[in-house]
Amino acid sequence: MKLQAGKEETKLDYNQDFAIVDDVSNVKEALDTMIQNNLRLLVIQKGGNPVGICDSHLLLMQTGRLDQKIVYDTEFITIRDHQDFSISVHDFSYALIVDGKNQIIGWTDGKSVEIDSLKLAYSKDMRAMTTDLEAIVDSIYDEVLVVDAQGKIIRVSNRSTNNLWGVNLQTVIGQNILDLEEKGWFKPSVTRKVIEEKKKISIVQHNRFGRKILAVGNPIFNRKKELVRIVIASRDITEETRLEKELEEAKTLKEQYRKEVDILRKVHQGNGKRIIYQSEQMKNLMFEVERVAQVESTVTIYGESGVGKELIAHSIHQLSPRAEKPFIRINCGSIPENLLESELFGYEKGAFTGALGNGKKGLFELANEGTLFLDEIGELPLNLQVKLLRAIQEREIMKIGGTKTIPINIRIIAATNKNLEEMVTAGTFREDLFYRIHVIPLIVPPLRERMDDIEHLVYHFLEYYNDRFSTKKHFSEDAMEMLNAYKWPGNIRQLQNVTERAMVITSNQMITANDLVKILENRKKSQNPVEVHSIIPLQIAVQDTEKQLLHLALSKYNTLTKVAEVLEVSQPTISRLYNKLKNNMGV
Numbered sequence: 001m002k003l004q005a006g007k008e009e010t011k012l013d014y015n016q017d018f019a020i021v022d023d024v025s026n027v028k029e030a031l032d033t034m035i036q037n038n039l040r041l042l043v044i045q046k047g048g049n050p051v052g053i054c055d056s057h058l059l060l061m062q063t064g065r066l067d068q069k070i071v072y073d074t075e076f077i078t079i080r081d082h083q084d085f086s087i088s089v090h091d092f093s094y095a096l097i098v099d100g101k102n103q104i105i106g107w108t109d110g111k112s113v114e115i116d117s118l119k120l121a122y123s124k125d126m127r128a129m130t131t132d133l134e135a136i137v138d139s140i141y142d143e144v145l146v147v148d149a150q151g152k153i154i155r156v157s158n159r160s161t162n163n164l165w166g167v168n169l170q171t172v173i174g175q176n177i178l179d180l181e182e183k184g185w186f187k188p189s190v191t192r193k194v195i196e197e198k199k200k201i202s203i204v205q206h207n208r209f210g211r212k213i214l215a216v217g218n219p220i221f222n223r224k225k226e227l228v229r230i231v232i233a234s235r236d237i238t239e240e241t242r243l244e245k246e247l248e249e250a251k252t253l254k255e256q257y258r259k260e261v262d263i264l265r266k267v268h269q270g271n272g273k274r275i276i277y278q279s280e281q282m283k284n285l286m287f288e289v290e291r292v293a294q295v296e297s298t299v300t301i302y303g304e305s306g307v308g309k310e311l312i313a314h315s316i317h318q319l320s321p322r323a324e325k326p327f328i329r330i331n332c333g334s335i336p337e338n339l340l341e342s343e344l345f346g347y348e349k350g351a352f353t354g355a356l357g358n359g360k361k362g363l364f365e366l367a368n369e370g371t372l373f374l375d376e377i378g379e380l381p382l383n384l385q386v387k388l389l390r391a392i393q394e395r396e397i398m399k400i401g402g403t404k405t406i407p408i409n410i411r412i413i414a415a416t417n418k419n420l421e422e423m424v425t426a427g428t429f430r431e432d433l434f435y436r437i438h439v440i441p442l443i444v445p446p447l448r449e450r451m452d453d454i455e456h457l458v459y460h461f462l463e464y465y466n467d468r469f470s471t472k473k474h475f476s477e478d479a480m481e482m483l484n485a486y487k488w489p490g491n492i493r494q495l496q497n498v499t500e501r502a503m504v505i506t507s508n509q510m511i512t513a514n515d516l517v518k519i520l521e522n523r524k525k526s527q528n529p530v531e532v533h534s535i536i537p538l539q540i541a542v543q544d545t546e547k548q549l550l551h552l553a554l555s556k557y558n559t560l561t562k563v564a565e566v567l568e569v570s571q572p573t574i575s576r577l578y579n580k581l582k583n584n585m586g587v
C-alpha cells in the first residue's frame with residue numbers, strides 16, 4: 001500500500017489528517033493504517049485518481065468485522081483550492097481539495113468522526129477479541145506460556161492456576177523455564193529444543209506427578225529473523241494416552257478373538273469335532289496351526305497319546321487351501337507290515353494272489369491333491385521308511401505290479417508320540433526320513449501342562465454325552481475340583497472316557513467326587529494287577545503281560561476299538577500289538 005502524506009501549505013481551512021493509498025484489503029488494515037498514522041480519512045486511488053474514501057465513521061461501524069473487505073461507498077467531490085463551495089449545497093459527504101497540479105492537499109466535510117473515538121472503539125473491540133481469544137486458547141490448551149528467547153516466563157494463560165505443574169503459574173512469571181526443568185518439574189523441555197532448533201517443536205513431557213503432557217513450542221521471530229518469544233501450549237494427555245492404549249489393547253484382543261473364532265469356525269465346520277481350548281499354550285499352538293496351514297511344508301506333530309494330534313492334523317487340513325480335497329489318514333502302526341505297501345501305493349490287477357480283480361488305488365493316490373496324514377509314523381518298519389521317503393521326495397509312486405509311475409501332489413502331515421530323534425540315534429528311524437518330515441515340528445502339550453483346558457473340555461464332553469444319552473448330568477463342585485487336580489496320564493482321551501464312564505455308572509443327575517474316585521481308583525488297580533514272583537527277562541514279562549491283557553480284553557469285547565478304549569491305548573497301538581502277537585505267538 002502506498003501512503004502519501006497530506007500537503008501542508010494551503011490557504012483554505014481544511015483537514016490534512018488523511019492519506020492516499022492504492023488500496024486496503026480489509027477493515028483491520030484500514031484501521032491499523034488510520035490509527036497508527038492518526039488519520040481520519042483514507043483516499044483510495046487508482047491510476048492516480050481518487051476512486052473512493054474510507055473514513056473513520058465508516059470504520060467505526062465496522063470494528064466488529066475486522067476481516068471484512070471494505071466497500072468504499074462514501075460520496076465525494078473534488079474541488080480546487082480557493083474555489084468557493086459548500087458541501088451541503090452539493091450534497092456530498094466529502095470534498096477533496098486539490099491544488100493547481102491536481103494533487104490532493106486536504107479535505108473537508110460536515111460529519112467526520114474524531115480519530116480518538118475510533119481508537120477507543122477499536123481498543124474496546126480488541127479487548128473483546130482478546131477475551132474471546134483467551135477463552136478459545138483456554139479451552140484448547142490446559143496451559144499457555146510465553147517465554148522470551150532465553151526462556152524467561154513473560155506471560156501465562158488465564159486458566160493456568162495450579163494444574164500441570166502443581167503451583168499457581170502466576171507465581172512463576174519472571175522465572176526461567178529452563179531452571180524449572182532442572183528442578184525436575186517436567187522433562188524434557190520443549191523451550192530448550194525450540195531455542196536449539198529454532199522451529200516449532202511438539203513433544204510429550206512427563207511432569208513430576210507422572211502425568212503425560214503434550215507441549216507444543218512455537219518460536220516467534222522479529223523482522224531480523226531473531227528469536228524473540230516462544231509460545232508454549234501444553235495439554236494433559238494422560239487420560240487420552242490411557243484410553244488410546246486401552247483402545248489399542250481392545251483392538252488387539254478383538255483381532256485375536258476374530259482369529260480364534262475363525263479357526264474354530266473352520267475347524268468346527270470341517271470334521272464336526274471341535275477343538276476345545278482355553279490355555280495360552282493351546283492358543284499359541286492354534287495360531288501356529290493357522291499359520292502352517294497356509295504353507296505346503298511337511299509338519300510333524302509330536303505329543304503323548306491322546307493329546308489331540310489327529311485333531312490338530314485335521315485342523316491344518318481344514319484351514320489349508322486343500323480343505324476341499326481329501327484328508328487321508330494312515331495308521332502306520334496298525335496296518336500289517338506285509339500289507340502296508342499295497343495299502344500305501346495300491347496294486348495293479350493280478351499283482352499277486354488274492355489281489356482284487358481290477359487292482360486297487362493306494363492311500364497315496366486317494367489323497368492326491370489333498371493331505372496325507374501319517375499317524376504313528378514312529379511305528380513304520382525300516383524297509384517301508386525307504387519307500388515312503390522315496391514317494392515323498394519324488395512326488396510319484398508306482399503301484400505294486402505296475403510299470404509306470406503316477407505323479408502325486410499331496411501335503412504330508414505326520415504324527416508320533418515317540419521321540420524320533422532318539423529313534424534315529426538308536427537306528428530304528430531313518431535319519432533321511434526324519435529330516436524330510438521334521439520340517440515344521442508342532443508340539444501338543446500334555447493335558448497336565450495346560451490345566452486351564454480341563455474345565456472347558458469337561459463341559460464340552462458333558463454336553464456331548466448328555467446330548468447323546470438324553471440326560472442332564474453334571475459334576476458337583478468337589479468332582480470338578482478332583483478332575484482339575486488329576487494329572488491325566490492318558491490326556492484328553494482319558495478325560496473323555498472318564499467323563500463318559502462317570503455319566504454311565506452314576507444314576508443321579510449329579511456326579512460327585514465319590515463317583516469319580518471309584519473310576520479313577522479302578523484305573524489305578526487295573527494298572528497294577530501284575531505280580532512278579534521270580535526274576536525273568538523283562539522282554540518276556542512285558543510280552544506275557546501284553547498277551548494276557550489282550551486275551552482278557554478280547555474275550556470281553558468284540559472290537560479292537562473297544563479293546564483299545566478299555567486298555568487306554570490308541571487304536572493303532574492295539575492293532576500293532578494284535579498283529580505282533582498273532583504273527584509271533586498266536587493270540
Ligand SMILES: Nc1ncnc2c1ncn2[C@@H]1O[C@H](COP(=O)(O)OP(=O)(O)OP(=O)(O)O)[C@@H](O)[C@H]1O
Pocket residue numbers: 273274275276277303304305306307308309310311312375416417457460492493496569570571
Ligand atoms: N482339544 C480337544 N478338544 C476336544 N476334543 C479333543 C481335544 N483333543 C483331543 N480330543 C479328543 O480326544 C481324543 C484323542 O484325540 P486324538 O486322537 O486326536 O489324539 P492323538 O494325540 O492323535 O492320540 P494318539 O497318539 O493316541 O493317536 C479324540 O476323541 C479327540 O476328539
